[in-house]
Amino acid sequence: MANQAKHGAAPLAAMVERYFGLKEQGTDIRTEFIAGVTTFLTMVYIVFVNPAILSKAGMDPGAVFVATCIAAAVSTLVMGLYANYPIALAPGMGLNAFFAFTVVLTYKYTWQQALAAVFCSGVIFFLISVFRIRQYVIDAIPQNLKLAVAAGVGLFLAIIALEEAKLVVDHPATLVTLGNIRAWEPILMLLGFVIIAALNARRVMGATLIGIVVVALIGLPLGLAKFTGVVSMPPSIAPTLLQLDFSRIGEATFLIVIFSILFVDVFDNAGTLIGVTHRTGLMKNGKLARMKQALISDSFAAMFGSLIGTSTTTSYIESASGVSAGGRTGLTAVFVAIFFLLALFFSPLAGMIPAYASAAALLFVATLMARGLADLAWDDITEVAPAVVTAITMPLTYSIATGIGLGFITYAVVKVLSGKVKEASPAVLVLAVLFAIKFAVAG
Numbered sequence: 129m130a131n132q133a134k135h136g137a138a139p140l141a142a143m144v145e146r147y148f149g150l151k152e153q154g155t156d157i158r159t160e161f162i163a164g165v166t167t168f169l170t171m172v173y174i175v176f177v178n179p180a181i182l183s184k185a186g187m188d189p190g191a192v193f194v195a196t197c198i199a200a201a202v203s204t205l206v207m208g209l210y211a212n213y214p215i216a217l218a219p220g221m222g223l224n225a226f227f228a229f230t231v232v233l234t235y236k237y238t239w240q241q242a243l244a245a246v247f248c249s250g251v252i253f254f255l256i257s258v259f260r261i262r263q264y265v266i267d268a269i270p271q272n273l274k275l276a277v278a279a280g281v282g283l284f285l286a287i288i289a290l291e292e293a294k295l296v297v298d299h300p301a302t303l304v305t306l307g308n309i310r311a312w313e314p315i316l317m318l319l320g321f322v323i324i325a326a327l328n329a330r331r332v333m334g335a336t337l338i339g340i341v342v343v344a345l346i347g348l349p350l351g352l353a354k355f356t357g358v359v360s361m362p363p364s365i366a367p368t369l370l371q372l373d374f375s376r377i378g379e380a381t382f383l384i385v386i387f388s389i390l391f392v393d394v395f396d397n398a399g400t401l402i403g404v405t406h407r408t409g410l411m412k413n414g415k416l417a418r419m420k421q422a423l424i425s426d427s428f429a430a431m432f433g434s435l436i437g438t439s440t441t442t443s444y445i446e447s448a449s450g451v452s453a454g455g456r457t458g459l460t461a462v463f464v465a466i467f468f469l470l471a472l473f474f475s476p477l478a479g480m481i482p483a484y485a486s487a488a489a490l491l492f493v494a495t496l497m498a499r500g501l502a503d504l505a506w507d508d509i510t511e512v513a514p515a516v517v518t519a520i521t522m523p524l525t526y527s528i529a530t531g532i533g534l535g536f537i538t539y540a541v542v543k544v545l546s547g548k549v550k551e552a553s554p555a556v557l558v559l560a561v562l563f564a565i566k567f568a569v570a571g
Contacts, residue, residue, distance in 0.1 A: 141157060144157060144459065145157070148160075148212060148457040148458055148459045149212070149457060150456075150457060150459065153456035153457050154456065155454060155455070155456040155457060157459065159453075159454040159455070159456075160214075160454075160455055160456070160457060160459040160460045160463060161463050162453050162454065163214060163450035163451065163453040163454050163455025163456075163460040163463075164450060164455065164459075164460045164461070164462070164463025164464045164466075164467065165333075165463070165467070166333055166449050166450045166452075166453040166455075167214075167216050167444075167446060167447050167449055167450030167453075167455065167460065167464050168216070168463075168464045168467040168468070169333050169334035169337060170333070170334065170335070170336065170446040170449040170450075171216060171218060171444050171446040171447075172334070172337055172467075172468075172471060173336045173337050173340055173486075173489045174196060174200070174218045174219060174221070175193060175196050175197055175200075175468075175471055175474075175478055176340060176477075176478050176481040176485075176486055176489075177221070177224075177486040177489055177490065178192060178193075178196045178218075178219045178224055178438065178439075179192040179193045179196065179478060180481065180483060180486045181224045181225055181227075181228050181288075181486075182224060182227065182228055182239070182438065182439060184228045184229065184232075184233070185227065185228040185231075185232040185233065185239040185242065186232070186238075186239055187239050187367075187368060187437070188363075188367035188368060189478075189479070190363030190364070190367075190475060190479070191363060191364060191365050191366065191367040191368040191369075191437055192368060192437060192438060193362075193363060193475050193478050193479075194362050194363055194364070194365040194472060194475070195365055195368050195369075195433070195436045195437035195438040196218065196219055196438055197362075197468050197469065197471050197472045198365070198436055198468075198469075198472070199217075199218065199219060199429065199432060199433035199436060199438050199441045200216070200217060200218035200219070200441070200464075200465075200468040201465045201466075201468035201469045202432060202465070203217040203218075203425070203426075203428065203429035203432060203433065203441050204216045204217050204218075204461045204462075204464050204465040204468065205461070205462060205465040206425045206428055206429070207422065207425040207426070207429075207443070207458065207461050208457075208458030208459065208460070208461030208462040208464075208465065209458060209462065210421050210424070210425055210458075211418050211421035211422040211424075211425045211458065212418060212421075212457055212458035213401075213418070213421075213422050213425075213457075213458055213461065214447060214450055214451055214455040214456060214457060214458065214459075214460035214461055215400065215401070215422070215443050215444070215447040215461060216443075216444050216446070216447050216450070216461055216464040216465075217425075217426065217429045217441050217442060217443050217444060218441060218442075218444055218468075219433060219438045219439050219440065219441050219442075220392075220393070220396060220439070220440050220441065220442040220444075221285060221490070221493050222281035222282070222284065222285055222392065222396075222497070222528070223389060223392055223393065223396075223439050223440040223442065224438075224439040224440075225281075225284060225285055225288055225528075226281075226284075226388065226389065226392070226439075226527075226528040226529070227239075227242050227246070227439035227440070228439075229288065229526055229527075230388075230526065230527045230528055230529055230530075231245065231385050234526060234527055235381055235385065237376065237385070238373060239371075240371045240372060240373035241373045241374075241375065241376050241382075242385070242439075243368075243371060243372045243373070243434045243437065244372040244373055244374045244376075244377065244434070245382060245385040245386050245389060246389060246430060246433070246434040246439060246440050247372055247430075247431055247434040247435065248377070248386050249386045249389040249390040249393065249430060249440065250427050250428070250429075250430030250431035250432075250433075250434065250440070251427075251431060252386065252390055253390060253393060253394065253423075253426070253427035253430060254424065254427035254428070254431070256394075257420060257423035257424050257426075257427050258420075258424065260420075268553040268554075268555035268556065269391075269395070269553075269555070269556065270511065270539060270551075270552075270553075270556065271505075272504050272505055272511040272512070272514070272515045273514065273515060273518060273535055273536070273539060274395050275500040275501070275503050275504055275515065276500070276501075276504070276514070276515035276516070276518035276519045276535060277391065277392060277395065277518060277519075277528075277531070277532060277535070278395070278396070278497055278500040279497060279498045279499075279500040279501045279519045280518050280519035280520070280521070280522035280523070280528070280531045280535075281392065281497055281522065281528060282493070282494040282495070282496070282497025282498040282500075283494065283498060283519060283520070283522060283523040284494075284522045284523045284526075284528060284531075285490050285491070285493055285494040285497065286490075286491055286494035286495075286498070286523065287523040287526075288487075288490060289317070289487040289488070289490035289491040289494060290487070290491070292317075292483045292484065292486070292487040292490070293313050293314050293316075293317035293318075293483070293484040293487040293488075294307040294308065294311060294313050294314055294484075295307050295309070295313075295314035295317060295318070312347070312350055312352060312484075313352065313482075313483075313484040314484070316343045316346060316347060316352070316484050316485070316488075317343070317484040317485070317487045317488050317491070318488075319342075319343055319346075319488075320339045320340060320342065320343035320484070320485055320487075320488025320489070321339070321488045321491045321492055323335075323338065323339040323342055323343070323488075324336050324338075324339035324340075324488060324489065324492045325492060325495075327339065328492070333449075336489050336492060339488055339489065339492075340481060340485045340486065340488060340489055341485075343484065343485045343488060344480060344481050344482060344485040347482055347484070347485070352482050352484070353480050353481070353482045353485070354480055355480055356476045356479055356480055357476035358474065358476055358477055359473050359474060359476070360473065360475055360476050361473070362472040362473065362475055363475055365436060365437065367437070368436065368437020368438070369435075369436055369437055370435060370436075371437060372434060372435070380566060380569065381566075384529055384533075384563075384566055385529065387529075388528055388529035388532055389440055391532060392440075392528065393426075393430060393440050393442050396442055396443075397423070397426050397442055397443050400442075400443040400444065400445045400447070401419070401422055401443065422443075426442060426443055429441035429442060430442065445496075450464070501515075501519065510542045510543055510546050510548055510551075513538065513542055514535050514536075514538040514539035514542055515535070517531075517534055517535055517538045518531050518532065518534065518535030518538075519531070521534050521535075532563075533563035533566065533567065534563075536556060536559045536560045536563050537560045537563050537564050537567075539552065539556060539560065540552055540556055540557050540560035540561075541560070
């Protein structure tokens with residue numbers, strides 16, 4: 129019997145090896161498994177954080193938990209099997225905050241209408257990927273504005289985290305001020321943050337997850353968290369499944385929302401692909417092998433995620449941890465997908481994570497995203513001024529879209545007035561005019 133099992137496993141292993149090209153990439157099934165575990169543990173925090181954020185938009189947290197796990201599993205599986213990339217996908221940080229706090233709470237969209245905007249952005253992403261327009265779009269946007277958008281999204285996440293933990297509260301005279309620093313919520317949030325940062329510095333696997341769980345457990349005896357179990361059958365996904373509402377598709381704000389989601393997703397995805405794959409041998413002479421397949425996989429993820437009930441699903445930079453552990457092929461992604469499916473049965477743990485604990489993870493992700501400011505062209509004020517406006521207006525206006533719009537307008541006007549209009553591409557000038565019209569008409 130044992131020999132039969134061994135003989136049965138051998139052809140399967142050989143088939144897996146051939147399909148993913150393990151030998152050509154200098155890896156094996158065991159290494160890919162370890163890489164998959166590593167990537168999963170570095171990004172599994174999203175199954176706790178995403179329901180906490182999207183519930184602010186009125187979405188059922190249990191259904192969002194299931195949608196998060198399924199969107200991550202299916203999208204990552206597509207990336208692994210179709211593109212053969214060791215990259216995992218899940219609902220994106222920053223994009224989920226934009227969905228909840230800007231589209232729903234600021235623009236007064238329903239979450240169903242916001243899901244429709246996510247779907248439309250995915251369709252456009254798919255089209256520009258298929259017809260190879262994407263490279264033109266990326267090249268047309270100034271590098272410093274790209275860096276500023278990433279940093280601004282990070283700062284936006286930071287203020288959300290500080291507010292969630294009540295470390296920052298509103299004030300009638302100064303808009304914001306320090307909350308009750310002696311309360312347990314801000315204390316535990318800061319403790320979670322420093323634990324996550326310290327463990328990441330020590331390269332501990334699953335550092336973010338550990339930080340979240342530790343401070344959540346500390347909150348149990350304090351009455352800040354409630355233990356409801358560890359394992360159970362997954363909640364129903366029915367409350368969010370196929371709930372898209374396209375009733376506002378003809379409005380100007382709907383187009384702004386689509387563009388903002390698309391903008392962040394396209395450049396975030398580009399940064400992730402380049403950042404992760406340069407260590408795998410997939411990039412040669414500045415070009416990525418099977419890039420079209422990777423982009424199509426990512427655009428599929430955005431569409432699929434919206435259909436089952438979550439904000440934009442995109443490639444995760446945390447995939448770099450799996451690559452560092454030796455992952456080189458799509459088999460790494462396949463293992464990550466399996467782990468996300470298993471995570472479906474741990475919904476009680478997600479339900480017990482208090483806001484201050486997920487805020488600790490948000491603040492840490494914010495610090496990673498803000499480092500893009502270091503790469504700005506600080507010696508050129510016509511590049512830096514619009515970039516800084518972009519970054520700081522996102523958190524201060526509580527809107528990623530507003531930050532992007534003001535950034536484009538500032539960039540175009542500064543270039544024109546400084547006699548450097550040739551440095552601004554036609555696409556930037558057109559977008560600046562459109563944003564200006566939007567602010568003039570709708571605010």
